[in-house]
Amino acid sequence: AQTVTQSQPEMSVQEAETVTLSCTYDTSENNYYLFWYKQPPSRQMILVIRQEAYKQQNATENRFSVNFQKAAKSFSLKISDSQLGDTAMYFCAFMTNSGYALNFGKGTSLLVTP
């Protein structure tokens, strides 16, 4: 079974600063997908960024980027120029190539302060 670990239950960052959220995972698979989801107070699950394990290049989406270290099984999320609207719970998730299920970490609650 695959496990996903987010070691930071809560984090805080000031507006316009940069913050990195950590995620590690455990798997024996070689092909898989990794995701970061954002859950604002509305509770909607919003996909922030995805990474295919076979791609060496780190994914980037505007202010969001990842540091994917396949050998270390690490998948951290960097948020640059943090905005108040980034305040949310962030979940790291893993999926095998079969696509049947997302395995989620327990989440990191991020607070962006003025």
Added chain:
Amino acid sequence: EAQVTQNPRYLITVTGKKLTVTCSQNMNHEYMSWYRQDPGLGLRQIYYSMNVEVTDKGDVPEGYKVSRKEKRNFPLILESPSPNQTSLYFCASSPPPSGSPSYEQYFGPGTRLTVT
């Protein structure tokens, strides 16, 4: 608009009273799943379906049933709800990941269930 809908959004019920949470998607996706979210535990998969009439258990299936009679619908059934099923429930749908360069699971808005 491509979306996953769930109903009801909020439900308060009593122990033992059968209930169904509906889920519908308009994207013609083969895969559908149900997850529950509990504080400190993240989201955990309850059941999933790979296509019509094909369903299987996820990580926490006890106390739940599902059916997939139509491709677009995937209802979650609690035959005899108990207080430990108080949770936030999400339905999700997706195409198979292979051959989908922009693969993602699309989530419904969530259903807040309270069992007293």
